[in-house]
Amino acid sequence: MSRHSLVILPGDGIGPEVMAEVRKVIGWVEKNAGLSFQIEEDLVGGAAIDKHGVPLAPETLAKCKKSDAVLLGAVGGPKWDNVAYNIRPESGLLALRKELDLFANLRPAIVFDALIDASTLKADVIRGLDILIVRELTGGVYFGTPRGIEDLGNGERRGVNTQVYTSSEIRRVGRVAFDLARQRQARLCSMEKANVMESGKLWREEITALHKTDYSDVALTHMYADNGAMQLLRNPRQFDVIVTDNLFGDILSDEAAMLTGSLGMLPSASLGAADPKTGKRLALYEPVHGSAPDIAGQGKANPLAAILSFSMALRYSFSRSDLADKIDKAVQTVLKEGIRTGDIMAPGATPVSTSQMGDHLIRQIEKTRAEAA
Ligand code: IPM
Ligand code: MG
DSSP, X not given: OEEEEEEEEEESTTHHHHHHHHHHHHHHHHHHSSEEEEEEEOOOTHHHHHHHSSSSXXXXXXXHHHSSEEEEEEOOOGGGTTSOGGGSHHHHHHHHHHHTTOOXXXXXXXXXXXXXXXXXXXXXXXXXXXXXXEXXXXXXXXXXXXXXXXXXXXXXXXXEOOOOOOHHHHHHHHHHHHHHHHTXXXXXXXXXXXXXXXXXXXXXXXXXXXHHHHOTTSEEEEEXXXXXXXXXXXXXXXXXXXXXXXXXXXXXXXXXXXXXXXXXXXXXXEEOOOOTTTOOOOEEEEESSOOOGGGTTTTOSOOXXXXXXXXXXXXXXXXXXXXXXXXXXXXXXXXXXXXXXXXXXXXXXXXXXXXXXXXXXXHHHXXXXXXXX
């Protein structure tokens, strides 16, 4: 029986509701699959501001640093709109990414057949879509300095942020993307604005050099990020893996998410560097969706993105792709059976609450097990 430490940070809004469903899946895995978890639950975001006055308490951060994986729900909400900028809920999430050095953010966008009509795009354009965006997560304009708002003294103010990348920052995320492409269709598209930004020019040069020395078996293309945004809508299936910087990745991954019809379906993994001795990486798993304060506490949220994020944890942190496959497959079957939360509701489908969705999923996982036995 292998035992792993897990920190669960439900966060704000719908975070606690969806994480409660993840707990059911964890419970099933513990009971049936020979894994056991030492779980610590803690606060992040607005919930942490209310208790500690900061969105990420030092003790919470320390726990996360020691863990095998962190599972996060969502952060933020109107309640904290007026807190000081440097302690807003989002800054807790950003600090967690930065402090754990989780530089590679994996955001898969997969179109499930059963949800094909949920997309605003024509079914023919998106059927079978399966792309992976690898977003650099700890550099670029999100963290570059100088930054701030300065008073110019003449009635004018100036807001400054800095887009900055070093070659090693580009290369390490590039490696993750190339490695993942190798496990898929071996096609990687790198996106930047090399036509306007020096950081983009460097990005393109470094990715090109890495390709030449270490990854010439992968088919590499480059695209300006604006063209990439357009191509994602025009013909998304031309892509396999996309690698891009922090800000472009933020934007392009929201766009890719909506190709699939619902943000409520998309998981993500944020990974640090592999330990040279053990091969282990610090890791954070979270749904791409936000805290959805408008539906929080009503049992309306879709827990599948959070559950699929746990499935990514099984794949990338706990070497249990077999279990991840099982969960992913159960999600597809439940959708095929027409079990739906509001965000993916379709005519004739069965509307269910957040916790009913979790129960249906567990039942389905049980069933595939019984069939396999
Ligand atoms: C995301 C979110 C975050 C980001 C926010 C909540 C800080 O939009 O994870 O995509 O901008 O990275
Ligand atoms: Mg975003």
